[in-house]
Amino acid sequence: QSVLTQPPSVSAAPGQKVTISCSGSSSNIGNNYVSWYQQLPGAAPKLLIYDNNKRPSGIPDRFSGSKSGTSATLGITGLQTGDEADYFCGTWHASLSIYVFGTGTKVTVL
């Protein structure tokens, strides 16, 4: 059972911007750094953002991350059809010594 809450879906037209929220608590997001993962249809997940706002090499700067308090946000600008995917946030839950994922958000490009 996911302890991080995300909206089930978001959508926008090509070229537009979408934001995906990830809501947690002081036990997870509030005292830890957040990562984001992209899962294209039929593929394995892929790291998109780590340490709240850092992008691995090869990830375009259209993808950005931020965190405030017990919530985090993923932003995608210049939306492309290839961005249609499921997106998951994740963080370490220090008090339980487990890693937790968000419920996942499906991004649709209209």
Add this chain to the structure above:
Amino acid sequence: EVQVLESGGGLVQPGGSLRLSCAASGFSFSDYAMTWVRQAPGKGLEWVSAVSSSGDGTFYADSVKGRFTLSRDNSKNTLSLHMNTLRAEDTAVYYCATARYSSDWYIENWGQGTLVTVSS
């Protein structure tokens, strides 16, 4: 190129056992913590287990604690997940991945996954 390749998935009856393996290449395996994440059909991601780079520390989700055992062989660059007393709800694609620490833990390089089906 960092690669992790899972194997060992298949069909198993409820109450049965299965061992998943993960072969790593393209990086210094003994320097990395490793983790398993699963995804039930049509569902989200669920973290399963992780092991420290040396193998002396293991962590488990409550849903598998006491039934799954994670181990690694740094001399062979392999990771093993022993799954016992399997249940229908363990049916999922199981992903092996590297876990890295910067300011905090994150899951960096993922394999393509192996499907485990628990059914009679």
